[in-house]
Amino acid sequence: MAETTIIKETNQLFPVFLKLEQLRLLIIGGGNVGAEKLTAVLTNSPATRIKIVALQVNNVVRAIAERHDNIIVVEEAYAAKHLDNIDIVIVAVNEKSLGAQIKADAQKRGLLVNVADTPELCDFYLGSIVKKGNLKVAVSTNGKSPTIAKRIKETLNEVLPDELDEVLDNMEAIRKKMNGNFAKKVQELNHITKSLSLQENVEEKNKGERHWRRIATWCLFAFFFMFVGYFILSYLPLNSLVDNIKTGISGLDSKFYWLILAGFFAQLVDGALGMGYGVVSTTVLMSLGVNLSAISGSIHTAEMFSSGASGYSHYKFGNVNKKLFKALLIPGIIGAVVGAYLLSRFGDQYANYIRPLIASYTMLLGIRILIIAFRKGQKKPQKVKRVGWLAGAGGFLDSFGGGGWGPLVTSTLISKGRSPRFVIGSVSITEFFVTLASALTFFAMIGVSHWQVILGLIIGGLIGAPIAARLVGKLPMKTMFIAVGVMVVIWSLRILLKAVGVF
CATH class of the missing domain: 3.40.50.720 (NAD(P)-binding Rossmann-like Domain)
Structure with missing residues (x-):
């Protein structure tokens, strides 16, 4: 047959x-x-x-x-x-x-x-088009299933990093500097980009990344429990810890659950937009009648935990640009420590002059972001120069000026046309280290008080952090630009009105 x-x-x-x-x-x-x-x-x-x-x-x-x-x-x-x-x-x-x-x-x-x-x-x-700056990938199913083409497009949008456009610019610069005939140039460029096509290198890189991700996860949890343990045992003797826990639970204020809700909404806004924790939490706490002297210290302490959860969630959901994170980290920490030190030495009298100046700057950035959101066509990303100085200024303002890391750093980067998703994710994970450096400095000087307010904000923030990180990857680009712009304008107006005595 x-x-x-x-x-x-x-x-x-x-x-x-x-x-x-x-x-x-x-x-x-x-x-x-x-x-x-x-x-x-x-x-x-x-x-x-x-x-x-x-x-x-x-x-x-x-x-x-x-x-x-x-x-x-x-x-x-x-x-x-x-x-x-x-x-x-x-x-x-x-x-x-x-x-x-x-x-x-x-x-x-x-x-x-x-x-x-x-x-x-x-x-x-x-076809379904995947666009990353100058790179375009068209997906065709030969007319059989546009839905499949759409799903592949969504996958490639997630997998292909935005940094590819920078790689293309660098490769163009290399190509222009090369001498020799066409064949020689092709050979040299093939050698440079060879690692991009080797599956084993990709697998090895992913394996190494997973390894370090596990280490980072366990270190974060270890640090969290170590810090909580130290905090508890420093203020409560071990032999009376159980009695104090029982007394604390029975003595919870009737507003405690509203404090949790305040922490949840503050972190939801901050994690999704890269700013707004202080604005939202302060507004809610003031409406609950919390003492003004307790608000600043409580928010700064609680934000250390919520920013840690937020940064980790952004990292897990792939919202972090590692290159940007590394550029922001050290300068941001240095700025935070310097700001906390100067505030402890000279008080907050000078901070009252610095905040309105920064607020005027961020107000202009907020308006610019809103203009970008409604502009015809997408703004081409610009290279941000002196990112380290920007992070240092943001860290300093956050400690010395009582907040402003997100509005200053996030709004400046987004106003340059950078993707809100990766800016917010990178700024959020850096904020944990910046807030930690600032908080440890304040702990050494003034200690911790108003534990019910702090605990409520922490619990709410831990619940809201992963939800906010997930929203960043799902919100439309224009919606994120508008939301960030509005939040920056609100923050700036609040500072400026406070400076002239309205609040």
Whole structure:
């Protein structure tokens, strides 16, 4: 019996990246599908000249067209004349017969056509696009499953780091400095990038990273329990510890659960936006009638624990840029220690002059971030110079000025067009070490008081930290820019109004 050879179908599409901004595009259809195609084009090639033809255009398409001078909307039924002076066509209509007619008309003119949800009429497909700066990856399933393409896109967006754009810039600089013919340049570049294609190196790197992640996790927990144990045994003798715990539980204030809620919301805002812990917790504690003298010390002590949980959660969810973290860490700690030392020596009289100056600066940053959020097109990330000085100033302000690490450092980095997700994650994990350095200095001088307020804030913060870290990876980019900008403006206004005696 003769064997039957089965030839497996393969994807024979030839991938091409078009300079669409040099072409004239016609989109036929003004409904939800048309809006989806229009958004995809503008996301990748915002300067493309686009003509939209449809009997009726929905509000989404109309709003997009009003924001772009390169889009023309023609509200009338399709006719062959609309193909005049057009290079490429996208059909986004529900009527199959109309799609077939447009395809036939375009074919006579030698135009390439994409008909939504009708693969047999398509000359090309719109793949799912992964964009990391200058790097673009297009995913195609040969028209079989756009949903699978979308899921692969989401996976690649998570896996591919934003730093790849910096790698591309560095490789371009290296290529320009190379001498010799084309073949020699290719050979040298291949040698430089060889490690990127070696699976064993990737696996070894991941193995090493997991190893150090486990060490960091256990060290964090060890430090946490060591510090808690030292704190408890320093103030409560061991022989009366059980009695004190029972007395403490029975003596809990009726507002204790509100204190937990205050810690939860403060950390939810701070972990998701990279700032706001002090603003939110202070507002809630004041509304609960907590003594003003107790608020500052309690918040600073509790923030050490909540920032540790927040930083660890951001690290686990992949929100941390390690290069940025290393650049912020040491200068931030030094700034915090110097600020705490000077505050202990000279009091807070000078802090009252520094805070309004910083608040004026951050107010401008907050407004700039809001402008970026509503700007047409995405702001190209700029290289932030003197990150160490920025971290040192943030650490100093946090100790000496009573807060401001997040508003100063986070807002400055985001205003340069950096990804909010990785800025917030990196700043949050650094904040733990900055707050720890500051808190240890204050502990040595003034001790700890108001333990119920501190405990309530800690419990609420530990609950809110992982939720906030998860939100950072899920919130849309524009939403994060707006939220950060609003929070910076609120923080700045609060400081400025307090300086003139309103609060």
